[in-house]
Amino acid sequence: MSFTAEVKEELARVAPTCSHCEKATLAALVRIEGTLYVSGKGRYRMELATDSPAVARLAIKSLHEIYALKTSLTMRRSVLHKTPNYLIGVPTQPGLAEALRDMGVLAAEGGLCMGVADELVAKECCAAAYVRGAFLGSGFVSNPRGDFHFEISVESAELAGDIARILQRKGIKARVKQRRSSHMVYLKSGAAILEFLAFAGAHQSALRMEEARVVKSLRNDVNRQTNAELANQAKAVNASMDQIAAIRTVLSSYGPEEIPPALRDYMRLRLAYPDVSLKELGSRANPPLSKSAVYHRVRRIESMAREAQARQTACQ
Numbered sequence: 001m002s003f004t005a006e007v008k009e010e011l012a013r014v015a016p017t018c019s020h021c022e023k024a025t026l027a028a029l030v031r032i033e034g035t036l037y038v039s040g041k042g043r044y045r046m047e048l049a050t051d052s053p054a055v056a057r058l059a060i061k062s063l064h065e066i067y068a069l070k071t072s073l074t075m076r077r078s079v080l081h082k083t084p085n086y087l088i089g090v091p092t093q094p095g096l097a098e099a100l101r102d103m104g105v106l107a108a109e110g111g112l113c114m115g116v117a118d119e120l121v122a123k124e125c126c127a128a129a130y131v132r133g134a135f136l137g138s139g140f141v142s143n144p145r146g147d148f149h150f151e152i153s154v155e156s157a158e159l160a161g162d163i164a165r166i167l168q169r170k171g172i173k174a175r176v177k178q179r180r181s182s183h184m185v186y187l188k189s190g191a192a193i194l195e196f197l198a199f200a201g202a203h204q205s206a207l208r209m210e211e212a213r214v215v216k217s218l219r220n221d222v223n224r225q226t227n228a229e230l231a232n233q234a235k236a237v238n239a240s241m242d243q244i245a246a247i248r249t250v251l252s253s254y255g256p257e258e259i260p261p262a263l264r265d266y267m268r269l270r271l272a273y274p275d276v277s278l279k280e281l282g283s284r285a286n287p288p289l290s291k292s293a294v295y296h297r298v299r300r301i302e303s304m305a306r307e308a309q310a311r312q313t314a315c316q
Contacts, residue, residue, distance in 0.1 A: 003143045005052065007197065007205045011132050012054035014201035017125035024126040026062040027103035027117075028133030029055070032154055036105070036112075044097055046090040055136045056086035063090065067099040114158035116166070127166050132200040134163055134185075141193060144212035150187040150196065157183050170199050236277050243270055243298055246305035253308035263304075266297040 001009075016022040034048045050056050056073065063069045072089040090096060100106040104117030121127040134152050142149040154160050160176045160183035167174040167185070172195045174185050187193050190213050197206035247267045250259065259267075269281050278298070282289035 003205070003208075004140050006208075007141055007202050008052045008136055008139070009054045010202045010205050011136055011200055012052070012058045014132060016129065018123065020120075020123070020126050021129035022062055023066055023103065024120050024129040025133035025136070026059065026066065027105070027120055028130045029059055029062075029137050030100075030103055030105055031159060032134055032137030032152075034105070036100070039092070042097065042110075043092045044100065045092045046096070046100075048088040048090070049085060050088075050137075051083055051085050052136070053084070053086065056088060058136070059088055063088075067095060067102075069093065069096060069099060114156045116159065116162035121166055124170075127169070128199050128201065131163060131166055131196070135196075135200060141197075144190070144209040145216065148188065148190040148193055150193045152185045153179070153182050154185070155182055159183070160185050167196065167199075170195070172196055172199065237275065240270070240274050240276075243301070244274060246298075246302045247271065249305040249308050250301055253311070254304065259304075263297055263301055266294065267301070 016025075030046070030048060033050055034046050037045045037047075039045075048059055050059070060071050060073065063071050069090055070093055072091070074087040074089065076085045076087060077083070097106065101108060104113050104120050107113050116130065121130050131152075134154070138153045140149075140151050140153075152160075152163060154163065157176070157178070163185045164174040164176050167187075172187070173189070173192050174187055176183060176185055178184075187196060190209070194206050194209055194213075197203070197209065247270060250263075251267070256264070265285065266281075269284055273281060273284060276284075278294045279291045282291055282294040285294075
């Protein structure tokens with residue numbers, strides 16, 4: 001089961017806080033997943049499709065309990081994805097048009113409402129219930145072990161803007177962008193997604209995501225530290241190889257009496273310990289040398305090697 005499906009399973013079981021919360025959740029579901037058909041004389045019928053059995057159960061239960069509407073249920077199987085899809089039919093019947101107006105789907109004067117009716121989300125618990133229904137309808141959240149991504153896809157810019165404003169009212173940074181013929185409310189940061197899950201009522205999913213965030217953060221820290229150590233080791237090895245090459249040039253170009261004793265001691269140490277850092281090399285000297293003292297010897301040897309190479313070039 002995907003993380004999105006797990007979140008929807010949890011959200012579908014959230015108990016309403018007040019008597020209007022269940023209507024707010026159903027209203028969002030109908031707005032996003034419902035398809036309205038109109039026949040002559042303003043007679044309506046509706047279909048609501050979902051691939052989540054928990055969402056199908058919630059929608060049917062709410063339609064029966066809140067509005068006493070008759071429904072039918074058809075389970076279809078997707079040929080492409082091999083997954084079941086549930087089609088809830090609400091046939092033409094008395095009370096359907098009034099229910100659609102009560103849910104903010106139909107305007108009182110006729111026609112469709114494009115945004116979210118203020119009275120549906122006046123209370124904070126009802127606002128949470130509405131965005132819960134919106135996610136149950138078309139929400140997606142990526143597996144928290146990967147990159148963070150969250151979106152709710154809707155048909156109208158007005159509805160997307162209103163959902164984003166509901167979230168922003170709670171301090172959740174939501175953005176809206178158009179994707180082909182639909183509009184998407186999206187969250188990009190892990191913190192914002194966590195805030196949404198907690199606001200909507202998916203507390204167990206929020207805990208799972210927070211655990212994944214901690215593991216991911218630790219893994220990233222370890223990777224950064226390992227990469228830094230490997231880079232430092234590679235840098236130290238390359239520097240050591242350059243120093244050994246300079247030492248060999250000096251030894252082949254100068255007599256023993258031309259090389260100061262301090263430099264000869266350093267050369268012996270570097271040739272004996274080619275892989276260690278300058279700091280460790282200094283600790284092996286007798287008496288021990290500071291890193292700056294060792295580095296001073298390295299610069300003198302490199303200077304002598306350049307002079308030797310310059311002489312050889314001039315002779316050629």
